[in-house]
Amino acid sequence: MKALKIPEATIVRLSVYSRFLEQVDKKGIVTISSGEIAEGVGVSPAQVRKDLAYFGEFGTRGVGYNVKDLLRHTLKILGLNARWPAVVVGAGNLGSALVSYRGFRERGFDIVGVFDNDLTKIGKRLMELEVMATEKIEQIVKQHNVKIGILTVPASSAKDAANLLINAGVKAILNFAPIVLSVPADVEVRDIDLSTRLEILTFHLCLKEMM
Amino acid sequence: MKALKIPEATIVRLSVYSRFLEQVDKKGIVTISSGEIAEGVGVSPAQVRKDLAYFGEFGTRGVGYNVKDLLRHTLKILGLNARWPAVVVGAGNLGSALVSYRGFRERGFDIVGVFDNDLTKIGKRLMELEVMATEKIEQIVKQHNVKIGILTVPASSAKDAANLLINAGVKAILNFAPIVLSVPADVEVRDIDLSTRLEILTFHLCLKEMM
DNA sequence: CTCACATCGTGATATAATTAACATTTAGGA
DNA sequence: TCCTAAATGTTAATTATATCACGATGTGAG
Numbered sequence: 174m175k176a177l178k179i180p181e182a183t184i185v186r187l188s189v190y191s192r193f194l195e196q197v198d199k200k201g202i203v204t205i206s207s208g209e210i211a212e213g214v215g216v217s218p219a220q221v222r223k224d225l226a227y228f229g230e231f232g233t234r235g236v237g238y239n240v241k242d243l244l245r246h247t248l249k250i251l252g253l254n255a256r257w258p259a260v261v262v263g264a265g266n267l268g269s270a271l272v273s274y275r276g277f278r279e280r281g282f283d284i285v286g287v288f289d290n291d292l293t294k295i296g297k298r299l300m301e302l303e304v305m306a307t308e309k310i311e312q313i314v315k316q317h318n319v320k321i322g323i324l325t326v327p328a329s330s331a332k333d334a335a336n337l338l339i340n341a342g343v344k345a346i347l348n349f350a351p352i353v354l355s356v357p358a359d360v361e362v363r364d365i366d367l368s369t370r371l372e373i374l375t376f377h378l379c380l381k382e383m384m
Numbered sequence: 385m386k387a388l389k390i391p392e393a394t395i396v397r398l399s400v401y402s403r404f405l406e407q408v409d410k411k412g413i414v415t416i417s418s419g420e421i422a423e424g425v426g427v428s429p430a431q432v433r434k435d436l437a438y439f440g441e442f443g444t445r446g447v448g449y450n451v452k453d454l455l456r457h458t459l460k461i462l463g464l465n466a467r468w469p470a471v472v473v474g475a476g477n478l479g480s481a482l483v484s485y486r487g488f489r490e491r492g493f494d495i496v497g498v499f500d501n502d503l504t505k506i507g508k509r510l511m512e513l514e515v516m517a518t519e520k521i522e523q524i525v526k527q528h529n530v531k532i533g534i535l536t537v538p539a540s541s542a543k544d545a546a547n548l549l550i551n552a553g554v555k556a557i558l559n560f561a562p563i564v565l566s567v568p569a570d571v572e573v574r575d576i577d578l579s580t581r582l583e584i585l586t587f588h589l590c591l592k593e594m595m
Numbered sequence: 596c597t598c599a600c601a602t603c604g605t606g607a608t609a610t611a612a613t614t615a616a617c618a619t620t621t622a623g624g625a
Numbered sequence: 626t627c628c629t630a631a632a633t634g635t636t637a638a639t640t641a642t643a644t645c646a647c648g649a650t651g652t653g654a655g
Contacts, residue, residue, distance in 0.1 A: 178641090180641075180642065180643095181584065182642075182643095183642095184583070184584050184587050185580055185584065187587075188577070188579070188580040188583045188584075189564070189577075189580065192562055192579075206601085206602060206603085207602075207603075208602080213564070214564055215564045215566070217643080217644070218602090219643080219644060219645070219646095220643070220644080222602090222603065222604065222605085223604090223605085223642095223643075223644090225603095225604090226603095226604060226605070230603080230604070231603095232602080232603050232604080233602085233603075233650080233651065234601085234602055234603040234604075234649065234650040234651055235600080235601055235602050235603070235649090235650055235651035235652060236601080236602070236603080236650090236651060236652070237601085237602065237603080238603090250587065251583045251586055251587050251590075252583070252586035252587055252589060252590035253583065253586065257582075257586055259582070265481075266480065266481035266484045266485065267481045267482075267485060269477065269481065270476075270477035270478045270480065270481035271478075271578070273477045274477065274478065274578065276562060276578060276579050277578070277579060277582065279579075280579040280582070280583065282579070282582055320589055321582065321585055321586070321589075344589060344592075345585035345586075345588065345589055346585075347581055347582060347585060351403055351487060353400070353424070353425055353426045355426070359592070361585055361588045361589070363581055363584055363585060365576060365578070365581055366399070366400075367482070367485065367487060367488070367576070368399070368403075368487050368488060368490075368491040368493070369396055369399040369400065370558055370574055370576055371468075371470070371488065371491070371493055371532065371534075371558055372395070372399045372462045372463070372464065372491065373392065373395050373396065373399075373574055374532055374556035374557075374558060374572055374574060375462055375463035375464065375468055375532070375556075376395050376398075376461070376462050376463055377556065377572045378463060378531055378532075378555060378556055378572070379462075379463035381555075381570070389611095391611075391612065391613095393612075393613095394612095417631085417632060417633090418632075418633075419632080428613080428614070428615095429632090430613080430614055430615070430616095431612095431613070431614080433632095433633065433634065433635090434612090434613080434614090434634090434635090436634090437633095437634060437635070441633080441634065443632080443633055443634080444620080444621065444622095444632085444633075445619065445620040445621055445631085445632060445633040445634075446619090446620055446621035446622060446630080446631050446632050446633070447620090447621060447622070447631080447632070447633080448631085448632065448633080449633090
């Protein structure tokens with residue numbers, strides 16, 4: 174396993190491959206080629222092989238990949254051989270939706286705490302959880318050894334919320350607030366900016382209109 | 385305005401710039417340099433100038449950019465000089481959250497319809513809207529000339545839902561379902577895969593653990 | 596056993612994106 | 626008016642990513 178720098182796009186595709194392999198495995202298929210994976214997820218066969226090559230040799234020349242093996246390897250690479258506890262800060266519409274989002278649980282993520290500092294929200298039940306005051310973040314994060322925080326607060330309180338998470342020991346933040354968080358070097362942040370995603374689409378719609 | 389191929393990353397950054405400029409404008413600041421924008425959004429000054437250069441010359445050498453002017457230009461480039469009607473298919477937790485998401489409205493997007501084929505959800509009120517059967521998609525899309533669809537249905541029904549949207553005339557889809565949609569060439573799709581986003585984080589958490 | 600075929604892993608090549616460097620232009624003061 | 630400082634727009638260099646092409650290896654038929 175080479176310790177080279179791995180493109181983020183490779184990680185994203187690896188996640189897609191692994192989910193595709195889960196489907197394939199469920200169908201009882203034992204072996205699969207890079208071409209079939211490529212077909213299934215909409216990339217080139219060479220891309221599939223290149224992505225996998227960053228992490229080792231998982232296939233057999235002339236044959237292909239063993240589905241179960243490759244699935245296990247991809248999950249391992251992504252760190253999904255264990256479950257990950259996570260907390261959500263911001264119990265608005267989006268935060269509440271994420272607490273109940275089944276997709277997270279299916280991929281190994283367990284939401285173990287939801288926080289807000291809006292008094293009208295504290296105490297509200299979401300699934301088996303109860304919304305807590307943000308002062309409780311530290312306690313819960315330490316108790317469950319949480320490394321992942323999901324930020325669904327308004328932009329104006331995102332910086333504060335992020336600091337609470339980081340001080341409590343969180344090392345990775347999924348940020349839905351449309352602002353740039355500045356965090357220590359040992360904390361990973363990825364943004365999901367919903368409006369920006371739509372704006373990519375409007376940009377392309379306009380481009381086409383002009384032609 | 386050069387008709388060159390523009391990197392998607394440039395569009396994403398343009399969206400970020402424009403939101404940053406809104407803040408700056410609100411503070412009453414009249415002029416800004418590429419360096420200050422860069423500082424504010426966490427990229428390099430050269431990157432800011434390069435991104436803008438794809439679309440024209442908006443600054444004055446030795447001076448910088450007029451904030452209001454540049455804001456107007458960036459919004460125009462993204463197609464945000466007009467409002468965009470959009471529909472949401474899938475009235476589960478995520479879909480419901482997006483209907484009420486204020487960030488969309490603030491950036492010019494109006495949700496004009498929410499659909500589901502779950503009878504227990506049809507008729508439910510979300511904001512000023514009422515969840516409708518998916519058979520109504522075509523009617524609403526045509527009535528409001530909707531070009532943008534947001535897909536928040538489970539993976540298993542995503543393909544069907546996408547087809548309903550496309551047949552009704554939608555040309556751009558924001559897909560939250562964790563599957564690869566295959567669509568006609570004149571339809572733009574962008575995926576937001578929430579689990580994948582978390583998996584990027586777990587990958588990096590594991591990487592660090594190893595070192 | 597050998598051959599034809601399928602398919603991987605990878606080094607070489609091509610393409611794309613970012614960063615750096617700089618010539619050019621403007622503002623403002625002596 | 627001329628000089629300095631600031632900051633753009635743009636070309637060139639660098640770095641990163643994706644594609645291609647092919648040698649290597651395993652399978653199965655004859």
